[in-house]
Amino acid sequence: MGANISDIALIKKKNIATEARISIGTLRSVEAAKMVCHECDLLIDVPALGIREKAFCPRCNYLLASNHPHAHAFVLAFSACALLFLLLAITFPFLGFSASGQERTVSLVQSITILVTEKLPSLGLVVFASIIFIPAMFLVAMIYVMTAVGRQRSLPGTPAVLRSALLMLPWSMAEIFLIGILVSFIKISSIADVSLGLSFWSYVLFTFCMSVAVLHLDRREIWQRVKSLDHV
Ligand SMILES: [Zn+2]
Numbered sequence: 157m158g159a160n161i162s163d164i165a166l167i168k169k170k171n172i173a174t175e176a177r178i179s180i181g182t183l184r185s186v187e188a189a190k191m192v193c194h195e196c197d198l199l200i201d202v203p204a205l206g207i208r209e210k211a212f213c214p215r216c217n218y219l220l221a222s223n224h225p226h227a228h229a230f231v232l233a234f235s236a237c238a239l240l241f242l243l244l245a246i247t248f249p250f251l252g253f254s255a256s257g258q259e260r261t262v263s264l265v266q267s268i269t270i271l272v273t274e275k276l277p278s279l280g281l282v283v284f285a286s287i288i289f290i291p292a293m294f295l296v297a298m299i300y301v302m303t304a305v306g307r308q309r310s311l312p313g314t315p316a317v318l319r320s321a322l323l324m325l326p327w328s329m330a331e332i333f334l335i336g337i338l339v340s341f342i343k344i345s346s347i348a349d350v351s352l353g354l355s356f357w358s359y360v361l362f363t364f365c366m367s368v369a370v371l372h373l374d375r376r377e378i379w380q381r382v383k384s385l386d387h388v
Contacts, residue, residue: 189376193218202376221376228381232302234369239295241362246288249353251337253344264288264355286329291366294328297321298369301382310385318382322375330363 191202195218202211205223213220224230249261262270268288271280301318304311337356344350 228302228305230372234365235295235298238365241358244358245355248355250355252351253348255348287333291328
């Protein structure tokens with residue numbers, strides 16, 4: 157399906173039941189930007205959104221863009237919390253095992269270094285990058301960009317930092333790692349007593365905070381804000 161059809165996004169305001177198709181005539185006063193629907197590949201004109209407005213794909217109803225009030229403050233706060241929880245998650249024991257009178261605790265970092273000692277360094281590197289390094293870099297980048305947006309002043313390399321963060325985001329596998337841990341937890345609990353450490357709960361909170369930050373991140377809106385910093 158080619159991205160060769162141009163259409164106008166459906167705009168939905170919170171607490172309003174009906175959806176309205178915005179006509180081209182009403183868009184003259186606002187700058188419309190073209191977006192490709194992530195789901196159905198439709199090329200769509202999306203106008204600048206007001207507070208609490210959302211733009212949906214007219215073909216598949218996919219959420220294209222939304223304008224949360226104080227979204228940048230949400231992203232900044234949850235990114236900072238997520239980074240703090242990630243630091244706690246690599247500091248304390250992650251899981252504890254006890255079977256046949258023997259006990260052992262494993263930290264998050266040990267779960268990666270054990271792959272290196274088992275002669276799987278490339279796998280250890282991928283796991284480290286996808287569950288610690290890339291999420292941490294994304295969060296630091298978000299704090300940097302949102303600080304610039306909040307202060308209405310461009311910091312050095314803000315567009316490049318934002319572009320790098322958005323490129324890194326698909327490679328962050330924190331929530332997938334957490335689901336994998338829960339699945340293995342169910343399996344291991346049948347052969348040993350498993351205790352969840354402080355690090356595990358920190359990682360759960362880190363994943364939650366990062367997910368909230370990403371959900372409040374509207375790429376189109378943040379790009380417009382970053383571009384406007386250069387003209388302030
Ligand atoms: Zn669509």
